Structure formats: structure tokens, C-alpha cells
Amino acid sequence: MLQLRQPYLLFLGDVSVKSDAKTAFGLRDWARDKVLGEFALPAAGVSLGLPALTPRQAAEQGAGSLVIGVAPAGGALPPHWLAALEEAIEAGLDIVSGLHTRLSSFERLADQARARGVRLVDVRHSDTPFPAGTGARRSGRRVLTVGTDCALGKKYTALALTDALRARGAAADFRATGQTGILITGGGVAIDAVISDFIAGAAEVLSPAAAPEHWDVIEGQGALFHPAYAGVTLGLLHGSQPDAVVLCHDPSRASIEGHPAFPIPPLGEAIDAYLRAGRLTNPAVRCVGLSINSSTLSDSDWSTYAARLRAELGLPVVDPMRGGVDALADALLAP
């Protein structure tokens, strides 16, 4: 499983639009204690409001990696950023990138990293060989966030749930399956980058056998109702063998984002589909509640909506941004 060297120095390149630095802002907000500062080219028009550090200064303060926290148009690495990356390598930092272009495709970077003994880590790619799934039950408890679609709060719900479990004295680990989650937590498996034969096997590796009362809180990916990504979702579900799932949903979406011909099913049906599929590797899987991204609803509409769902499904209904996920943590720990 991938393990990153933290803390980070966040690289901003020379981007001038905040939305192009989404990853850097996310790390600042969600993993502030793992970020030492920011490093930008002179032409940059964006700042995170963190201490400006050179790679050498960051290394002296204990930084382990320079994280490329920006997504330049097209996903490729602009050649005029290379000198800054070389400066970081020279300072002894690993370089961590979520870009499409592999860092190692730049021969000079690869040579320099080898000579300096640091790593070029492409979070979007997977070079780790994984075994095929075994389906064998393992000790420890697991909860997986699943969704009616992509990008509606599965990662955020899992992070909040990990905190809530720990606040109750439970041993819990967030298990990241996407690049932002991996950057936040410092490790994980980019599950959608794994060779398809090994999806379930990679999920088994991600949440290994643990103490009987320990919870792995696994970040879900995709959706069973998504025409492109349901295979990833199913393999992750099977390999995770979750004891519990949390269904994540955004009530403002009538159909899968970008796929208007694919309606989002009624929530009861969605839960049934996940439980039916999950029973293959864990016959006791149950749904402990719903996590709603209610950002489009007014306070009173949210109250009405949540109350209606609770009555209809007989399950806790939360929005992590509106009151937290305590009800989900309580349901997980209920005897």
C-alpha cells in the first residue's frame, strides 16, 4: 500500500485561478497539521495564506514531500515548473503528483530523484502489484461509504465518521481509495488505477485483518448505478467486506452527473442494491444510515427532508456539514 512522507510543502506552480489549486486548498483545510507551508513560482496569482517556504527551508523544518497541489489545464506538467521540482528533489523531498503525466516520464527528474534517493510518487497511477481477492473473512470491523453517484461526499463522510468513532474511544482508521484521500491521510490505494483483475484484492490489502473492535472506515468510489464506474464500486465493496455501509446522496441530483439518461434510483432501492451485492462477501452487512449533501437545501427544507427520509427508511439521516455524523457513529457502535 502506498505510504507518503509527511508533512508536506504544497506547490502552487504559477496558477492564477483558485479552482485550479483545489487539491492544495483541500489539503490546507482537511489536513492542516500535515502541511508546513506553500511554495509558488513568482508569477502565481493564488496563495493559501500559509507560510511561504523554499524547499530547503521546508526540508529543514522536517517536510517529507513536495505535493503538486494544482491541476493545470489539460492535466500535463508545464515544463517551466521543472526547475522548482528539481529544487525540491535537491532539498531531499519526495515529489507527489496527482497529474496525468507521470513524473518519471521526465528523464531529468527521474535521474535526479534516483541520485538524491527520493521518490517520484504518481498518486493517480498504481505501480504496486496486488493479489487477486480471496474472499476470506478477516478480523476487525469495516464500514464503507457508498453512494448514489460520484462526488457527493463519500470521502468527507468517511473522514468525519473516523473522527466521530475516535471521539467515542473506538480505534478507527480512515482508508483512502482516491488521490485526495491518499494525500490527506498519507497512504491508501487509488482503487480506480488498479488493474481490474485485482480491484477486490487491492481492497482486501487496503483494510487488512485488525483487532476485533477496530474500525476501518473505507472511502467509497463511484456508484453501482454509474454506467462507467460500477465495476470499481462492486470490486471495492466485495474486497472491503463491510459490516456496514453508509449511503451518501445529494438530493439536488435527479440523474448521474454527466449522464442524464441514468436516473438516480429511489434511496430504498439503492440501499437494497448495495446490501444485496455486499452480502456476497459479508452476509451480515447492514446499512447504518444516510449521509446527505444538503448544500442546496434551506435549513427548513433540510429538516423536512431529513425527517421524511428517517420516517421512510427507518435509518439515521445526517449531513456531515450540518450537525455532524454522530448518529452514524452511534449506530455503528450500538450493541
Next chain:
Amino acid sequence: MLQLRQPYLLFLGDVSVKSDAKTAFGLRDWARDKVLGEFALPAAGVSLGLPALTPRQAAEQGAGSLVIGVAPAGGALPPHWLAALEEAIEAGLDIVSGLHTRLSSFERLADQARARGVRLVDVRHSDTPFPAGTGARRSGRRVLTVGTDCALGKKYTALALTDALRARGAAADFRATGQTGILITGGGVAIDAVISDFIAGAAEVLSPAAAPEHWDVIEGQGALFHPAYAGVTLGLLHGSQPDAVVLCHDPSRASIEGHPAFPIPPLGEAIDAYLRAGRLTNPAVRCVGLSINSSTLSDSDWSTYAARLRAELGLPVVDPMRGGVDALADALLAP
């Protein structure tokens, strides 16, 4: 999509056990018209009974590729085979391998192939970038062979069904998704080698839009009930958008092979699971029959078994090796 240069010269290395040359025997039996001859090292203890040709002789007779038709213990390429592969490259043949070791990891082979302008093709690996699935409906008709487990006749059923459709005057193409199928037909996508984000997308590329009455007969992979491979199965099902599925089954198996804790579901339930999942991308998907690998049954037991299944499920039940797949082809073409 991968396209191989046919016809083939089959390479046997120096294996001495027939079962280690399974791929070569399979190609001899299933794609005889695409095989010119065999080429073995002096120490080989196995022959296919085909003309023995040197790479040069084969090239002069029009061969396009040398196919490594053997699986040495461990899946690695024995170094003492390299001289024979170099001889084939020198003769202008592509080298096609289904081994775990990539041919291109041998620098001398890679250099020589580049210089000679031939390809090193690793059928087990996928270097083709595929798009994400779109879910968009496309013209043409598709049938997918699905299964209650792996390795019970999905490829053979699809090959036989392609022949039967053509025999009825229908336009039909076999679409290979595994390495043996790819070698037989000369092209396809090794679906389990695709990056998991692109399973459905690769399946869409494999069976592109076609004439309205044209049938793609798609080789299924894995099983929805398999703890390791269901993700591949689901992505292939969604991307294939089949109008029809054929359920393949081996009545001698009570559980998934190698996974005794995973029982094979009742066949009616298995059909329901495939249709429910398939409806996401083709709401009209139907099951047109069952293809049974009945090799463990006596003639009379087979008759009894098939009659019982027909009555129970109301569907045609065939064994491609015992009477062929005519009933499936008729069901596909029925108005």
C-alpha cells in the same frame, strides 16, 4: 483495440509436458486455419503434429506472428528461449506472448524489434488507453456469455454461437475479452488487464456501433458471484449493453472454484442477478438460454438434467459439445 498479425507460427520452447502447451493446442484445435506450423527447441518433448517450420520458412509462407504457445512454470520467460525469439524477430515476425513477464522487459528483444520494425505484443498486459464508459446506446445487437463461475465455457459458447449465427446468414463477430480468445480471433481486449476506471469504456470500444442487424457475440469473464472478479464482470456487462445474455454453467460445481465458501446460486437467481445488473445500460436485456458444460454427466443424466432445467426456467438449454448451440441462435434471431 489490439489486432494481431495472422497467421501464426506456434512456439513450443522446450516444454516436455502437453499441459504446459495448452495455448498452442487450443490454437491448433480452434483456429487451425490461422496456424501455419510449429517451431520448437531441439529439447522439446511435445509436438502439435503440425509442419515444423523455422521462423524464416514461416515468414516466407506469410506468417505474421510467432505465438508463444506454452506456459512455463512460474509464468516467466526462460532466458535460453531468447535466441529463438530473436530468430523470429530477424525473420520479420511479431512476437506474441501471454506470459506474465513482459517481452519488452528484455532490452535486447526490445531493441531488436524496434530495429526490425516488428511488435512485441504482451496479450496479458494492456498498454492501450481506453476512455471512460459513456453509457450511450449504440446501434447493432449484442449478446454476452455470462457465467455462474470462471472457466466453464463462456468463450467456447460465444465462439460456437458466432458460427451458428453466421450459418443462419446473420452478420456476427466474436469479441474476445481474454488472451486465448484474442489469439484465436486475432484481436480484442484483455478486459481483466484494463485499468479498473476504464472497464466499461474498454467494453464499449470492443463492441462498437454496428449495422442494426449485426450481432457482436461477446466473450464474458468472471462471474457476479465471484469474490475476486465480480467487478470485471459487472463493468464488462455494463459496457457491452447486451440485448441478450446466455448463462453458462457447470452442474458439477457446487461452489466457486477455489472458493468453497462461495456457493453457486440457483440458476434462476443467477439469471435474475445478471438481468437486474444489465438493465442499467440496456433495459431490454433478456436471457435467451443456458449453455451447460455437461462433461461430467452421462448421456441419460444430461437428457434428464436439461429437460428439468428447460421446464424449470422456460428457456433453451444446450451443451455446445453435445448437440451444439442452434437453440440459442434461433432464440436470438426470433422476431
